[in-house]
Amino acid sequence: MKTKIAVAKGDGIGPEIMAAVLRIFEAANVPLDYEYVEMGKSYFDAGHSTGMTAAAKETIERLGLLFKGPMETPKGKGVKSINVTARKVWNTYANQRDFRSLNGVDTVFSKAGIPINLTIVRENIEDTYGGIEHLLTNDVAVGRRIITRPGSAQVIRYAFEMARRKGYTKLACGHKANIMKLTDGLFLETFYEIAMEYPDIESSDIIVDDLCMKLVSRPEIFQAIVLTNLQGDIVSDLCAGLVGGLGFAPSANIGDNISIFEAVHGTAPDIAGRGIANPTALLLSGILMLRYLGFTTAAANIENSLLYTLEQGIHTGDFGDKAVASVNTETFADAVIANLGQVPAKGEVIAQPDMEVKANHDHPLKNKLTVTSTTTTEEMVGVDVFVESSKQPNELAEIAQSKQTDIFKLVMISNRGTQVWPTGSIFTELVNEYRIRFEKKDGTEITQKEILQIAAELSEDLKVCSVEFLMKFDGKIGYTLAQGQ
Amino acid sequence: MKTKIAVAKGDGIGPEIMAAVLRIFEAANVPLDYEYVEMGKSYFDAGHSTGMTAAAKETIERLGLLFKGPMETPKGKGVKSINVTARKVWNTYANQRDFRSLNGVDTVFSKAGIPINLTIVRENIEDTYGGIEHLLTNDVAVGRRIITRPGSAQVIRYAFEMARRKGYTKLACGHKANIMKLTDGLFLETFYEIAMEYPDIESSDIIVDDLCMKLVSRPEIFQAIVLTNLQGDIVSDLCAGLVGGLGFAPSANIGDNISIFEAVHGTAPDIAGRGIANPTALLLSGILMLRYLGFTTAAANIENSLLYTLEQGIHTGDFGDKAVASVNTETFADAVIANLGQVPAKGEVIAQPDMEVKANHDHPLKNKLTVTSTTTTEEMVGVDVFVESSKQPNELAEIAQSKQTDIFKLVMISNRGTQVWPTGSIFTELVNEYRIRFEKKDGTEITQKEILQIAAELSEDLKVCSVEFLMKFDGKIGYTLAQGQ
Ligand SMILES: NC(=O)c1ccc[n+]([C@@H]2O[C@H](COP(=O)([O-])OP(=O)(O)OC[C@H]3O[C@@H](n4cnc5c(N)ncnc54)[C@H](OP(=O)(O)O)[C@@H]3O)[C@@H](O)[C@H]2O)c1
Ligand SMILES: NC(=O)c1ccc[n+]([C@@H]2O[C@H](COP(=O)([O-])OP(=O)(O)OC[C@H]3O[C@@H](n4cnc5c(N)ncnc54)[C@H](OP(=O)(O)O)[C@@H]3O)[C@@H](O)[C@H]2O)c1
Numbered sequence: 001m002k003t004k005i006a007v008a009k010g011d012g013i014g015p016e017i018m019a020a021v022l023r024i025f026e027a028a029n030v031p032l033d034y035e036y037v038e039m040g041k042s043y044f045d046a047g048h049s050t051g052m053t054a055a056a057k058e059t060i061e062r063l064g065l066l067f068k069g070p071m072e073t074p075k076g077k078g079v080k081s082i083n084v085t086a087r088k089v090w091n092t093y094a095n096q097r098d099f100r101s102l103n104g105v106d107t108v109f110s111k112a113g114i115p116i117n118l119t120i121v122r123e124n125i126e127d128t129y130g131g132i133e134h135l136l137t138n139d140v141a142v143g144r145r146i147i148t149r150p151g152s153a154q155v156i157r158y159a160f161e162m163a164r165r166k167g168y169t170k171l172a173c174g175h176k177a178n179i180m181k182l183t184d185g186l187f188l189e190t191f192y193e194i195a196m197e198y199p200d201i202e203s204s205d206i207i208v209d210d211l212c213m214k215l216v217s218r219p220e221i222f223q224a225i226v227l228t229n230l231q232g233d234i235v236s237d238l239c240a241g242l243v244g245g246l247g248f249a250p251s252a253n254i255g256d257n258i259s260i261f262e263a264v265h266g267t268a269p270d271i272a273g274r275g276i277a278n279p280t281a282l283l284l285s286g287i288l289m290l291r292y293l294g295f296t297t298a299a300a301n302i303e304n305s306l307l308y309t310l311e312q313g314i315h316t317g318d319f320g321d322k323a324v325a326s327v328n329t330e331t332f333a334d335a336v337i338a339n340l341g342q343v344p345a346k347g348e349v350i351a352q353p354d355m356e357v358k359a360n361h362d363h364p365l366k367n368k369l370t371v372t373s374t375t376t377t378e379e380m381v382g383v384d385v386f387v388e389s390s391k392q393p394n395e396l397a398e399i400a401q402s403k404q405t406d407i408f409k410l411v412m413i414s415n416r417g418t419q420v421w422p423t424g425s426i427f428t429e430l431v432n433e434y435r436i437r438f439e440k441k442d443g444t445e446i447t448q449k450e451i452l453q454i455a456a457e458l459s460e461d462l463k464v465c466s467v468e469f470l471m472k473f474d475g476k477i478g479y480t481l482a483q484g485q
Numbered sequence: 486m487k488t489k490i491a492v493a494k495g496d497g498i499g500p501e502i503m504a505a506v507l508r509i510f511e512a513a514n515v516p517l518d519y520e521y522v523e524m525g526k527s528y529f530d531a532g533h534s535t536g537m538t539a540a541a542k543e544t545i546e547r548l549g550l551l552f553k554g555p556m557e558t559p560k561g562k563g564v565k566s567i568n569v570t571a572r573k574v575w576n577t578y579a580n581q582r583d584f585r586s587l588n589g590v591d592t593v594f595s596k597a598g599i600p601i602n603l604t605i606v607r608e609n610i611e612d613t614y615g616g617i618e619h620l621l622t623n624d625v626a627v628g629r630r631i632i633t634r635p636g637s638a639q640v641i642r643y644a645f646e647m648a649r650r651k652g653y654t655k656l657a658c659g660h661k662a663n664i665m666k667l668t669d670g671l672f673l674e675t676f677y678e679i680a681m682e683y684p685d686i687e688s689s690d691i692i693v694d695d696l697c698m699k700l701v702s703r704p705e706i707f708q709a710i711v712l713t714n715l716q717g718d719i720v721s722d723l724c725a726g727l728v729g730g731l732g733f734a735p736s737a738n739i740g741d742n743i744s745i746f747e748a749v750h751g752t753a754p755d756i757a758g759r760g761i762a763n764p765t766a767l768l769l770s771g772i773l774m775l776r777y778l779g780f781t782t783a784a785a786n787i788e789n790s791l792l793y794t795l796e797q798g799i800h801t802g803d804f805g806d807k808a809v810a811s812v813n814t815e816t817f818a819d820a821v822i823a824n825l826g827q828v829p830a831k832g833e834v835i836a837q838p839d840m841e842v843k844a845n846h847d848h849p850l851k852n853k854l855t856v857t858s859t860t861t862t863e864e865m866v867g868v869d870v871f872v873e874s875s876k877q878p879n880e881l882a883e884i885a886q887s888k889q890t891d892i893f894k895l896v897m898i899s900n901r902g903t904q905v906w907p908t909g910s911i912f913t914e915l916v917n918e919y920r921i922r923f924e925k926k927d928g929t930e931i932t933q934k935e936i937l938q939i940a941a942e943l944s945e946d947l948k949v950c951s952v953e954f955l956m957k958f959d960g961k962i963g964y965t966l967a968q969g970q
Contacts, residue, residue, distance in 0.1 A: 061912070088903045089910040108702065112593040128630060130902025132920065133667035134869075134953050135963030138861045143630040143668040145613060146901055148916045150624060176715065182618035183628040209722035216701055216726035217593065230661065234719055237694035241701035257912055367905065369915040371875055376623045378948075384619075390856055416631055417615025418573045420852065425574040427546070427742055430854040431633045435617070448944035452937050455952070459933035463863075467940070467952040468619050478620030 002031045003293060003357055006060045008039040008052075010069020012267025013277035018069045020279040020333035021286050027337040028305075030290065030298045034067075035059050039082065041072040051082040060090075061363065066260045067289060069282065070267045083262075087124055092253035092260055093151065094158040095122040097236045098288055102280075103346050104310035105244040105319055109219065115347070116242050119166065119224045121159040122232025123187075124253060126151045129229045136465035137388045140433040147183040147228060150370035152190040158254055159226035160198040165291070165355065166224075170202035171195075174211045174227040174235060181480060187228055212238060240264065247318055250284035252292060257364065261289040275328045278316040280306070283336070293357055300351035302336070307344035309335045381477070382408070382439035382470035383451045388463040390432045393420040396462075400436045403457045407444045412437040433465060487516045488778060488842055491545045493524040493537075495554020497752025498762035503554045505764040505818035506771050512822040513790075515775065515783045519552075520544050524567065526557040536567040546575075546848065551745045552774060554767065555752045568747075572609055577738035577745055578636065579643040580607040582721045583773055587765075588831050589795035590729040590804055594704065600832070601727050604651065604709045606644040607717025608672075609738060611636045614714045621950035622873045625918040632668040632713060635855035637675040643739055644711035645683040650776070650840065651709075655687035656680075659696045659712040659720060666965060672713055697723060725749065732803055735769035737777060742849065746774040760813045763801040765791070768821070778842055785836035787821070792829035794820045866962070867893070867924035867955035868936045873948040875917045878905040881947075885921045888942040892929045897922040918950060 007022070009015040025032060037056035044051045051071065052060075060066050066086075073081045086092070100117040101110050109116060132144040156173075163171045173191040177184040188205055195203035206214070208231045214221065215235070219242055227235055240249040249264035263281035271277055283306060290299040314335045317326040327335070389396055393413055400410045413421035414437075415430045438454055440446045448469075455467045471478040492507070494500040510517060522541035529536045536556065537545075545551050551571075558566045571577070585602040586595050594601060617629040641658075648656045658676040662669040673690055680688035691699070693716045699706065700720070704727055712720055725734040734749035748766035756762055768791060775784035799820045802811040812820070874881055878898055885895045898906035899922075900915045923939055925931045933954075940952045956963040 088913070090912045091914045093914070108593055108597040108599060112596045114593060125903075126901055128661075128665050128668075131664070131666070131965050132869075132899075132902050133665065133965045135667060135956060135958060136954075138858050138863070138958045138963075139634040139856060141632050141667045141671045143632075143665050145628040145630050146625065147628075148625045148901070148918075150914075150916055151901070176613075176718075179616070179715075180613050180618065180628050181616070182620060182626045183613075186626045209718050212697075212719050212723040213726035213730065216723055217730060230664075231719070233661075233694050234697050234716070238697040238701055238723065241698035245698065245702060255912070256914075364911050366877055367909075367911060367913055367915050369875055369877070369917065371624060371917045373623050378623070384617075390854055392851055392854070414617075416611055416633065416636070417617050418610075424852075426849050426852060427575045427740070428573070428852055429576045429578070429635075429741075430852050431635055432854065432856045433633075448949055449941055452941045452944065452949070452952070456934055456937045459937065464933055464937075465954055465956075467937075469621075469950055471620060471950075473620060473623045478623075480616050480618045 002033040004033040004035060004063055005065040005067055006037045006063045007034045008037050008056070008066060008068040008071070010267065011041045011072040012070060012269050012272035014040070014069025014071065014267060016275055016329050017277050017279040017282045020329050021283050023333050024283060024302060024336050025286065028298055028302050028340055030295060035063060037066070039068070039071065041074060044074050050085065060258060064258050065289070066258065067286065068260060068262045070263060070265060072267050086260060087253050090255055090258040090260070091125065092255035092258065093123065093125050094155045094254040095124040095232065095236070096120070096162060096252040096254060096288065097122070097239070097264070098250055098284065099239040099243045100347070101243055102248060102310050103307060103344060104313055104315065105248060107242065107244050109242055114220055116219050118219065118222045118239065119162065120232060120236040120239055121155060121162060121224065121226045122236055123151065123155040123227070123229045125229070127229030134466070136386060137432050140431055145180070145183055147186050149186060149190055149372045152187045153194060153372070156191050156194045156226055159224065160194060160201055163201050163224050164198065167352070168201065168223040170204065171224045171226060172222060173203070173205040174208045174225050174231055175205060176208050176231065178207060184228065191226070208235070211235065215239065215242070244319065247278045247281055248284065249281050250288050252285065252288050254292070259292065261285045275330060276317055277329050278318050279329055279333060294355040296352045297354050300349045301340060303349045304343045305336050305339040305341070307347060307349070308339045308342040311344045311346070376473050377475070379472040380446050380448070380451065380469060381472050382437065383454060384468040384470060384479070385436045385438070385455050385458055385464060386466040386468070387434055387436060387458060388432055388465055389434055393424060396434055396436070397421045399461050400458065403454060405454070407440050407446055407450060408438040408454055409441055410436065411439045439470065487518040489518040489520060489548055490550040490552055491522045491548045492519045493522050493541070493551060493553040493556070495752065496526045496557040497555060497754050497757035499525070499554025499556065499752060501760055501814050502762050502764040502767045505814050506768050508818050509768060509787060509821050510771065513783055513787050513825055515780060520548060522551070524553070524556065526559060529559050535570065545743060549743050550774070551743065552771065553745060553747045555748060555750060557752050571745060572738050575740055575743040575745070576610065577740035577743065578608065578610050579640045579739040580609040580717065581605070581647060581737040581739060581773065582724070582749070583735055583769065584724040584728045585832070586728055587733060587795050588792065588829060589798055589800065590733060592727065592729050594727055599705055601704050603704065603707045603724065604647065605717060605721040605724055606640060606647060606709065606711045607721055608636065608640040608712070608714045610714070612714030619951070621871060622917050624916055630665070630668055632671050634671060634675055634857045637672045638679060638857070641676050641679045641711055644709065645679060645686055648686050648709045649683065652837070653686065653708040655689065656709045656711060657707060658688070658690040659693045659710050659716055660690060661693050661716065663692060669713065676711070693720070696720065700724065700727070729804065732763045732766055733769065734766050735773050737770065737773050739777070744777065746770045760815065761802050762814050763803050764814055764818060779840035781837045782839050785834045786825060788834045789828045790821050790824040790826070792832060792834070793824045793827040796829045796831070861958050862960070864957040865931050865933070865936065865954060866957050867922065868939060869953040869955060869964070870921045870923070870940050870943055870949060871951040871953070872919055872921060872943060873917055873950055874919055878909060881919055881921070882906045884946050885943065888939060890939070892925050892931055892935060893923040893939055894926055895921065896924045924955065
């Protein structure tokens with residue numbers, strides 16, 4: 001029985017490279033059936049605001065798997081990238097990218113004889129990618145960096161499962177929890193919680209800047225790394241650079257209902273229609289997809305042929321030995337097909353028995369909402385009120401103190417996170433936005449209304465920008481202290 | 486006339502490498518006088534909570550320049566890193582790190598014949614390093630990423646000045662403004678505003694992930710790059726990896742009143758006291774300091790001798806050709822001294838005439854507060870209320886709609902930044918924290934009290950976590966729309 005997936009050919013070089021890849025799949029007897037869907041620039045132009053027809057949406061949501069070529073997002077206000085929207089709306093929470101050195105693709109690292117073979121799994125929904133930003137004053141912009149326990153657990157569990165499937169022995173968590181103690185701290189804590197379920201995979205963590213230093217000097221020490229969204233974005237493009245750039249960078253966007261496989265590069269308009277584009281990144285994405293679906297034998301078979309072909313020096317115009325004539329897209333695909341069954345001299349991929357094919361999921365009837373803990377006690381303990389002001393710290397403290405009540409005491413004022421009251425340094429430079437922290441006095445209880453009331457009192461003398469409740473969860477404080485507090 | 490600076494020898498290998506560097510300075514007739522200050526682990530242990538004596542603080546604030554060895558921060562709760570605290574409290578807003586390939590220090594890139602010579606300037610105060618984080622629900626952590634116009638202007642102006650001093654012809658701005666439109670958007674906008682004052686320096690910008698891909702494949706195309714704090718942290722450690730790691734990574738923390746020069750590495754406790762540590766990173770930091778002070782001839786003289794010495798294959802135990810015996814710290818310094826006047830075969834530094842020596846600044850009498858614009862019109866246009874809830878979007882919308890008034894209308898509900906009401910997708914997965922957006926109706930005006938009042942109304946049925954005012958500045962909206970809005 002064949003598995004059915006949705007295929008979108010894409011724009012620009014998309015149709016050319018997709019045709020080449022599907023021809024290779026056919027020659028390798030990959031057990032897939034395709035339903036082609038209408039998505040991309042021409043559908044934007046025809047008035048579909050999401051860049052796809054209703055039928056395409058229905059097909060993708062029914063089949064649960066989309067293999068796509070690059071798509072052009074029309075420039076102009078209001079039109080969102082079809083790629084980003086798809087990730088968010090279909091909740092593809094994990095972005096997986098596999099990087100390996102390819103014989104025949106010269107890089108700084110291949111010249112130094114350093115082999116690269118690693119996988120980056122990046123959280124795909126949260127972090128600053130939620131795009132929740134506010135100008136508090138005309139001088140001060142704030143973006144909210146959201147990290148959640150369920151969101152972290154989803155992507156981390158995927159990374160462990162992926163590591164197991166691939167036969168990896170270790171997985172590292174990249175993070176910046178030494179600075180972002182609550183957000184990345186939560187990600188790191190979740191990582192080690194889930195690691196306990198995978199005793200066969202060695203787990204470790206590494207600070208993201210140290211990780212980048214090691215990736216450019218000793219990349220061979222890593223097998224798989226899981227990271228939050230922005231750090232993962234940066235690290236995965238760094239790794240793409242290590243193995244030869246965008247022409248060799250596959251990508252999978254994994255969700256529980258729908259997953260999307262595509263190359264990282266775009267539509268390369270300058271060479272579109274000329275039949276000379278490099279199909280390798282899309283083919284590698286296809287190989288990733290085959291493994292994800294459970295067809296590991298076919299994946300190994302095709303990958304070995306691709307590696308062998310590259311090793312022979314066969315190349316499209318964008319890479320390889322300039323002294324050797326380049327071939328076009330179709331000829332490159334022909335070579336991979338002719339070489340099916342061959343194995344490369346270096347880095348042969350061992351064919352593993354096929355895994356169980358992933359079943360498509362049901363269409364959900366309502367939005368899935370995950371709460372990881374219901375037994376927690378929550379207590380309100382104070383409030384941070386952010387205000388616009390050009391006063392000196394002690395002047396501001398006087399105003400804030402005049403608002404103290406039987407329940408609230410002023411405990412701290414900070415500017416850009418550095419405490420400026422009750423103690424501070426004359427050298428701390430200020431912007432026109434302060435945080436004023438009130439905490440409840442010992443033995444009192446406070447209500448939501450009272451918290452909002454003290455903000456309202458402040459608003460009589462100051463311009464309030466935002467209000468943040470201070471909470472304790474199970475008795476543990478749920479906010480950070482200011483630098484210097 | 487000699488210039489006086491403060492010197493802290495540091496802990497661990499600090500005193501050894503500092504002695505070596507100051508001996509080289511003396512031999513090169515550097516016109517500096519030193520006042521030694523008491524800072525580091527033993528001062529923490531002696532009960533100084535900031536890790537320095539009052540006299541040390543006074544000296545540093547008076548002289549305005551600190552040259553320091555690495556210091557150990559005692560482990561344990563409540564003790565903040567002396568390095569981080571110094572940066573914040575003394576407002577050293579720019580972190581400069583110079584990276585260059587050193588003959589004799591083998592790296593992947595030197596083996597590939599790719600020379601590296603670039604400078605990273607990183608904003609040192611803002612971004613998520615303000616450490617303003619809150620747990621909104623037990624599942625949802627939020628960190629505030631702050632980017633300000635005055636803070637951005639300070640570091641960007643420093644980067645252009647540095648580029649000019651160094652004779653660079655171009656400066657790039659690294660950013661992620663395609664995703665973080667308001668925060669990094671503000672940084673990028675400020676970059677191009679200030680660029681207009683420096684027509685002699687070619688300015689450009691590059692998305693940070695693309696930057697990292699290029700840095701590991703074609704680092705030679707860059708001269709200087711300015712970035713926000715976290716991205717700058719990641720990129721500068723990546724660059725340290727390109728040139729050989731921490732042993733070769735100098736660093737300057739620049740402020741208007743006080744600047745700090747130090748190596749990036751720590752106290753290396755495993756080799757402390759044995760006289761075998763590598764003084765190169767501290768020496769490179771010292772060279773950076775000499776240039777900053779205006780002593781460019783002495784800087785070039787010492788740097789040429791260092792490059793020549795490394796080229797000769799002279800090395801401490803942590804790098805270089807294992808077949809050649811390593812030397813200890815003092816012998817390495819002796820070699821640099823003996824080689825003063827020599828120039829390396831590759832990469833000779835051209836001595837430039839000394840610049841004007843930077844004058845020490847006055848002790849400020851109050852905190853400096855910068856507001857870049859006073860003529861702006863501000864208008865309140867609505868509010869985002871963040872609430873904890875495990876309801877489905879339409880249930881939540883019903884509650885929120887019941888709170889609408891003559892002035893406020895419900896316009897949008899989102900979860901992790903993705904719109905879920907009035908339209909949304911059944912596939913969007915939810916966490917127990919929503920954002921509810923109310924905007925004022927056309928033709929009405931709203932007050933702060935009214936904004937807080939609608940939050941109070943919601944608090945009757947829901948747990949409010951935070952309240953964010955929606956503003957227009959000079960008629961332009963100061964907040965982002967939700968993905969899908
Ligand atoms: N996931 C996606 O669907 C996706 C991703 C990124 C961009 N895009 C879209 O693609 C369009 C173009 O973006 P862009 O020009 O920034 O990036 P791009 O399409 O990746 O092209 C950049 C350059 O890379 C080379 N290149 C990329 N893929 C290649 C391949 N398979 N074979 C040979 N050369 C290849 C070409 O360089 P030469 O000049 O050397 O030929 C091309 O001009 C935009 O509309 C963008 O929105 C879509
Ligand atoms: N700015 C600062 O003052 C600063 C910065 C970072 C860390 N620290 C502090 O330093 C202490 C130790 O931190 P750490 O062990 O994480 O980092 P580290 O001191 O940089 O040492 C890591 C390793 O790097 C090697 N190394 C570093 N500098 C060297 C040099 N100049 N010459 C030769 N080898 C060198 C040593 O490796 P081998 O094992 O190969 O000898 C050392 O064990 C901690 O207390 C930390 O808080 C201070």
